[in-house]
Amino acid sequence: MADATMTAPGAVTTAKTTLQDLLPKIVLAPSFAIILVFVYGFIIFTGFLSFSGSKLLPDFSTWVGFENYVRLFRHPNWIVSLQNLAIFSVLYIVICSVIGLGLAILLDQKIRGEGFLRPIYLYPMALSFIVTGVAWKWFLDPGIGLEHAMHQIGWESFSFRWIKDRDFAIYTIVIAAIWQSSGFVMAMFLAGLRGVDNEIIKAAQIDGASTFMIYRRIIIPLMRPVFLSAFVVLAHLAIKSYDLVVAMTDGGPGTSTWTPALFMTKFTFGRNEMGMGAASAMVMMMMIFAIIVPYLYSELGGHKK
Amino acid sequence: MLRKLLIGTLLATGLTAGYAVTTQAAGESVEVLHWWTSGGEAAALNVLKKKLESQGITWKDMPVAGGGGEQAMAALRARVTAGDPPTAVQALGFDITDWAKQGVVGDLDSVAGKEGWDKVIPAALQKFAKFDGKWIAAPVNVHSTNWIWINKKALDAAGGKAPETWDELIAVLDKMKANGIIPIVGGGNAWNAATMFDSMVLSLGTDFYQKSLIDLDPEALGSDKMVEAFTRLSKLRSYVDDNFSGREWNLDSAMVIDGKAGMQIMGDWAKGEFVNAGKKPGEDFVCIRFPGTQGAVTFNSDMFMMFKVGKDKQAAQLQMASDIEDPAFQSSFNVVKGSAPARTDVPDTAFDACGKKAIKDLAEANEKGTLLGSMSQGYASPAAIKNAMYDVITREYNGDLDPKAAAEALVDAVAAAQ
Known part of the structure; x- marks a missing residue:
């Protein structure tokens, strides 16, 4: 290249290789520094x-030791938040994975119009949780939404008031969240299904396995890494769930749909309890680490082998 | 060379700063953080903006929407932490005291002393507008929460007499129910239910209100009277439609205006909704104090809290404070906003019937010592305790606790938040 015309090609080449060695580090340094300060620093x-x-x-x-943590775990709203997180995350992760996998398998049947159907399921992901929340809030509101519409077309006995019921309101948030994220999980599984080696399937077919058996015994077990990725993505979304709750119920009726993230913002910024807010944030972070760290460990460990 | 340049710059800035102070406030600006973004509120604030502009002061608007000001306070935190607070910030009750404790607020004594604020602003307001004996905030208005707003037609159909006692109120509600409308609406969120609860406690006596919600006496908080207050709240809840949860107060007001609902317990900011809908007090709607609370007022007052600013902005800040307490402004602003003036010497001629009543009740309560801070609006206790009470009230209102358990939970919640 250019160094062919140079008088001292050797020196230039060394400079070039040093530069090539350094370049990635130079380019990465600012983002590394920013992450160091703004993520780990904070x-x-x-x-x-x-x-x-x-x-x-x-x-x-003033230092209070573990008092903020003690007060946190004695606070009824935090207990409600943890219970809601448990209900929300289990249902959200399980149902999203099941629906996502189901849709992906159906779309994988080489059907006509796949290019048209796929984006339909994916579009909810393009909306922010705030939009999803407001839309579902209106849709589920008995006065203007589904129940009202059913009454208008003559089905007077129809009743669906979960969003106004303190025992069921958390499930309406689960419904909205599943609607939002299932398409994304479907896309992940679809990519996984397309990656399955056709030879294996053909071999199984020659052995006389039914389609059901092929999926149950071969394809779904092969999806294990996809399940893992989906779990990690959905689990951290569940722990962070804030915007959807704010838009749909803002924690109500009563305090029945509080979540840890809502607790954190309300206490830090609304109630002037920054210490307790920070304690709740630390607990949330530990929950996320408990999921992410083993995942990273298994992923990175896998590459070394 | 560099040093000369630096000294030159310093001198120049010093000179301009000195110049700005000597030429009073003209050419300066005030930056105002507030959450008055809805129609009537924005119109009212515009009165102040115009007045300042006529004095040559530029108004830098910093609106952060969200009733109650939670978002505004979050934005303020960021500005104060960065060492660059706005000139004036709309603030409520104990938030002002909390900020004052951080040592970041300004000093309005020079204006307040000259204009005699001490004499014309009720002592109950001064408790918040002053810190360590110094004026730090300029009160704009006085709202109160112990009001009922009744649709006149619905009331006429239910006998026509505004209720004066708890039993009369229940009788009217029963008649409205029989007439096929929703008798009462409200309580869609914690704040809304707490606003109703102010009146429940106040109707059981001003002493009880003082002892429980302001002095936070555990005995009063857990007393039989508190159980009774919760029982009353639940009783009212039984007249509310099933669809109340999550409904904002202004939608409740709209239902009363349309005649779908009979009445609403809400602060007098609700009047703005009625007036904006073209309704007239006395003809289309009736404003009364919650039965059993006539003579007492649970107030909240919007104030502009002034922050420590550079010398170049101080003149404009003091001018703004002086403009806010100008009686003519107090009248024109509060007529638009629907509140009573923060000064007791403002003539009530420009106000409508409900406004006149608010001014009269305020003066009476001020004299009798029954002008009490509203718990729901943050004028009875600091944010942590207020919100702890909200939790209990909203849970009780939504049927999660019975009145007796709620009174017990209230004692625990307040103790935990202290």
Whole structure:
């Protein structure tokens, strides 16, 4: 290339290789520094906050030890939040995976119009959770939504008031979240299904296996990494669930649909309890780490082998 | 060379800063953080903006929408932490005290002393507008929460007499129910239910209100009277339609305006909804104090809390404070906003019937010492305690706790938040 015309090709080549060695590091350095400060730096900052007596603004002059954590786990709203998180995340992850896998298998049957159907299931993912939340809030509202429409077309006995019922409101949030995310899970599974080696399937067919058996014994077990990825994506979305709840119920009726993320913002910014808010944020972070770390470990460990 | 340049710049800025102070406020600006973004509120705020502009002060608007100001306070945190607070911030009750404790607020004593604020602003408001004996905020208005807004037609159909006691209220509600309308609406969220609860407690006595919601006496909080207050709240809930949850107060008002519902317990900001819909007090709707609370007022007051700003902005800040307390402004602003003036010496001629009543009740309560901070609006206790009470009230209202359990939970929640 250009160095052919140079008088001292050797020196230039060394400079070039050093540059080539350095370039990735130089390019990555700013983002590395930014992540170091704004992610890990602030995690440490929040950790300190959670042991301080901060109320309105960060205050590092009073240290209260684990008191914020003790108060947190004694607070009825936090207990409700944890229960809701358990209900929400289990149903959300399981149902999303089942529907996503089901849709992907159906779409994988080389049907006509797949290019048209696939985006239909994917589009909800393009909406923000706020839009999804508002739309479902209106749709489920007995006064203007589904129930009202059913009454208007003459089905007077129809009743669906879950969003107004403190025992069932959390399930309406599950429904909206599943509607939003199933298409995305479907896309993940579809990509996985397309990656399955045709030779294996043909071999199974020659052995006389039914389609059901092929899916149950061969294809679905092969989807294991996809299940894992879907689980990690959905689980952290579940723990962070905030915008959907705010848009749909804002924690109501009563305090029945509080989630940990809602608790964190309400306590930190609304109630001037920054210390407790930080403690709840730390607990949430530990929950996410409990999911992500084993996942990364298994992924990275796999490459080394 | 560099040093010369630096000194030159310093001198120049010093000179301009000095110049700005000597030429008073003209050419300066105020940056105002507020959450008055809805129609009537924005119109009212425009009165102040116009007045300042006529004095040569530029208004830098920093609206952060969201009733109650939670989002606005979050935005303020960021600005204060960055060391660049706005000139003036709309704020409520204990939030003002909390900020004052951080040592970031300004000092309005020079204006307040000259204009004699101490004499014309009720002492109950001064408790929040002053910190350590210094004026730090300029009160704009006084709202109160112990109101009922009744559709006149619905009331006429139910006997026509505005209820004066709890039993009369229940009788009217029963008649409205028999007439086939929703007798009462409200309580769609925690704040809304808490606003109703102010009146429940106040109707059982001003002393009881003071002891329980303001002094936070555990005995009063867990007393039989508190159980009774919750029982009353549940009783009213039984007249509300099943679809109330999540409905905003202004939609409740719209239902009363349309005659779908009979009445609503809400602060007098609700009047704006009625007036904007072309309804007239006395003819289309009736405003009364919650039965058993006539003579007492649970107030909240919007104030502009002033922050410590650079010398170049101080003159404009003081001018803004002075403009807010100008009696003519107090009248024109509050007529539009639907509240009573924060000064007790403002003539009530420009106000409608409900406004006149609000001003009269306020003056009376101020004299009798029954002007009490509203718990629901953050004028009775700091945010942490207020919200702890909200939790209990909204759970009780939604049937999660019975009145007796709610009174017990209230004692625990307040203790945990203290």
